[in-house]
Amino acid sequence: MNHLIVVAHPSETSFTMALTRSYAAELEMLGHDMRTCDLYRTGFDPVLTAHELLPANSDHPARSDVVKAQDEIRAADALTVVYPLWWMSMPAMMKGYIDRVFARGFAYEAREGAIRGLLSGKKAVLITISGAPLPVLTKNGRWNAVQVLQDTHILRSTGFDLLEHLHFDEVVPGLPKAAAEEHFLRVRACARQHFSPHSLK
Numbered sequence: 001m002n003h004l005i006v007v008a009h010p011s012e013t014s015f016t017m018a019l020t021r022s023y024a025a026e027l028e029m030l031g032h033d034m035r036t037c038d039l040y041r042t043g044f045d046p047v048l049t050a051h052e053l054l055p056a057n058s059d060h061p062a063r064s065d066v067v068k069a070q071d072e073i074r075a076a077d078a079l080t081v082v083y084p085l086w087w088m089s090m091p092a093m094m095k096g097y098i099d100r101v102f103a104r105g106f107a108y109e110a111r112e113g114a115i116r117g118l119l120s121g122k123k124a125v126l127i128t129i130s131g132a133p134l135p136v137l138t139k140n141g142r143w144n145a146v147q148v149l150q151d152t153h154i155l156r157s158t159g160f161d162l163l164e165h166l167h168f169d170e171v172v173p174g175l176p177k178a179a180a181e182e183h184f185l186r187v188r189a190c191a192r193q194h195f196s197p198h199s200l201k
């Protein structure tokens, strides 16, 4: 299978980036073709311009970085999106990627207020990280908001078959090494669960 991993974290030495590397290493061990789109390190421009709101045609060609990113999604059988929850949402960098790359006509069509996803047939995994404990987020309704807006409104609405939303909670500065190692095992197990040759049969 062809995999695309899209990740947003400003620090290369963050838990988020280490988690992403573990997941990618497991996919590689399983024999998959895999590409990581590291939005900060590649300097992705997250600002959608007025030009991009015009219908793409020869007078208004799509910007080359968006064309490249859309080609990467087209080529992928599975998309994995990784980011820390900031204000219970995605970092602005990831939001800008979604705004620009998941464009109308590529990721969805909208008619009479209803959205039809255009990316069906592709699988997705969403991996998020929070400082707060998951039971607290569930109790105060924040987790439901995350699921409605990020799992359903973005990934499922555009047609992806969302295999799993894997969440790592209580990730705070100074996380003990043993806890981090456990998380790395968990993210590897997620890759194996969905993408080992056995589970793909």
Ligand SMILES: Cc1cc2nc3c(=O)[nH]c(=O)nc-3n(C[C@H](O)[C@H](O)[C@H](O)COP(=O)(O)O)c2cc1C
Pocket: 009, 014, 015, 016, 017, 084, 085, 086, 087, 088, 089, 129, 130, 131, 132, 133, 171, 172, 173
């Ligand atoms: C700008 C910002 C906003 C944050 N907002 C939240 C939040 O709303 N809820 C939460 O549980 N954690 C929040 N956090 C904590 C991060 O989710 C958590 O510390 C981070 O994901 C840990 O992973 P990292 O070491 O890879 O950064 C926030 C952190 C930052 C920097």
